[in-house]
Amino acid sequence: MIICCFLIERRMIVSNTFNTINEIKEELRRVTEEEKVKIAFFGQPGAGKSSLINEIVGEEVSQVSSFTDTTDDAEPYEWNNLVLMDLPGYGTEMFPKETYWNQFKIDEYDLFLCVLSGKWHDADTEFFNKLKNKGKVCIFVRNQSDNLFDKRKPIDQIKAEIKVDISLQIHIKTDDFELIFTSCKTGEGIDGLIKKIDDCLDSSKRECWERNAKAHSIEFLSKKKEACSKLITLAAGASALNGLNPVIGTDIAIDMGIMVNLSKQLQKNYGISDEKLKEMSLLKEYDYVFQIINRVLKYASTDGINAVLKAVMKNEVPKKIVKIIPFVGQAISATAGFALTYYIGKQMRDDFHTLAESILKNELDVNA
Numbered sequence: 001m002i003i004c005c006f007l008i009e010r011r012m013i014v015s016n017t018f019n020t021i022n023e024i025k026e027e028l029r030r031v032t033e034e035e036k037v038k039i040a041f042f043g044q045p046g047a048g049k050s051s052l053i054n055e056i057v058g059e060e061v062s063q064v065s066s067f068t069d070t071t072d073d074a075e076p077y078e079w080n081n082l083v084l085m086d087l088p089g090y091g092t093e094m095f096p097k098e099t100y101w102n103q104f105k106i107d108e109y110d111l112f113l114c115v116l117s118g119k120w121h122d123a124d125t126e127f128f129n130k131l132k133n134k135g136k137v138c139i140f141v142r143n144q145s146d147n148l149f150d151k152r153k154p155i156d157q158i159k160a161e162i163k164v165d166i167s168l169q170i171h172i173k174t175d176d177f178e179l180i181f182t183s184c185k186t187g188e189g190i191d192g193l194i195k196k197i198d199d200c201l202d203s204s205k206r207e208c209w210e211r212n213a214k215a216h217s218i219e220f221l222s223k224k225k226e227a228c229s230k231l232i233t234l235a236a237g238a239s240a241l242n243g244l245n246p247v248i249g250t251d252i253a254i255d256m257g258i259m260v261n262l263s264k265q266l267q268k269n270y271g272i273s274d275e276k277l278k279e280m281s282l283l284k285e286y287d288y289v290f291q292i293i294n295r296v297l298k299y300a301s302t303d304g305i306n307a308v309l310k311a312v313m314k315n316e317v318p319k320k321i322v323k324i325i326p327f328v329g330q331a332i333s334a335t336a337g338f339a340l341t342y343y344i345g346k347q348m349r350d351d352f353h354t355l356a357e358s359i360l361k362n363e364l365d366v367n368a
């Protein structure tokens, strides 16, 4: 039995108990490939369901249209470990009520977002009641809040009146449900919606959500950093125990391919495309992160990882890694490899984090 229990920088990290290296690899595969957060969006045509999906992933994955009822092909969008479904109208000629639930595999979704922008359709009430009866969690979103204006009323009153209207429609008291106001045009409420979804998920799905949803605030970016920890521990453990490639100047062997994959995964989780990296390396205002970009580019290949390892061994061995080895003492030799892979994994995560923070601060400044 291999117990993944390591002393790193004087802190004990217990990741899990695995019987074999294959179990660690299987858990890594499950977390990176199999585990999904599935969210379905429903509500009136043109309310902004596709636009909200795009805000959540930070990319234009869903087609936004000025024509209503664009969504008639009804395919979910898969983005990293998120499955986001822009559901078509409930009970239409094309999608009758009788077959709707099974046709769209409604039972498989973790969460539902009812998106509104004006008129409320009876079909939405009917679908919501069905969800409620089946114990499904539904979040109400009033999108296009940038269009709310009445010169005779303050904005808070307008919002309160909208909530009362919805309350009457769904027969739930206003104090017993939350209504989130969002705007895909100004960004209002998007971070709040992402945090609300976070709160509604159970703990393992929450980690997956935090790793994959776009951060619209520094606070959510910090949650992302924490959520990536498990990934680093698993990949570092698998890489160390699967030791294939000797690390020059040591008796340590690690699997560099696993570390390259970890880097790709972290890059995806932080939403930094290769194009963005290239763009950043050319921009003057990003001068201070230039060193980090250089290192991040190295993580993408085994040769590059080798170069990073060399630098780490040269600079960090005396200070950090050797200090760790006595603590693990008589543990399996792979443990020394773990100290190294875990160190590199954390460095990768921190580098992507710094880049993502710099991109986000820029975006927040532009939208301010």
Ligand SMILES: Nc1nc2c(ncn2[C@@H]2O[C@H](COP(=O)(O)OP(=O)(O)OP(=O)(O)O)[C@@H](O)[C@H]2O)c(=O)[nH]1
Pocket: 044, 045, 046, 047, 048, 049, 050, 051, 052, 063, 064, 065, 066, 067, 068, 069, 070, 071, 086, 143, 144, 145, 146, 147, 182, 183, 184, 185, 186
């Ligand atoms: N002003 C404003 N316009 C928005 C907002 N969100 C979306 N829109 C616009 O509303 C229109 C419809 O947006 P979609 O995201 O395609 O709406 P949808 O609910 O997916 O529409 P269907 O799939 O056709 O049901 C587009 O022209 C969007 O640009 C918003 O917050 N404010």
Ligand SMILES: [Mg+2]
Pocket: 049, 050, 051, 063, 064, 070, 071, 086
């Ligand atoms: Mg749509």
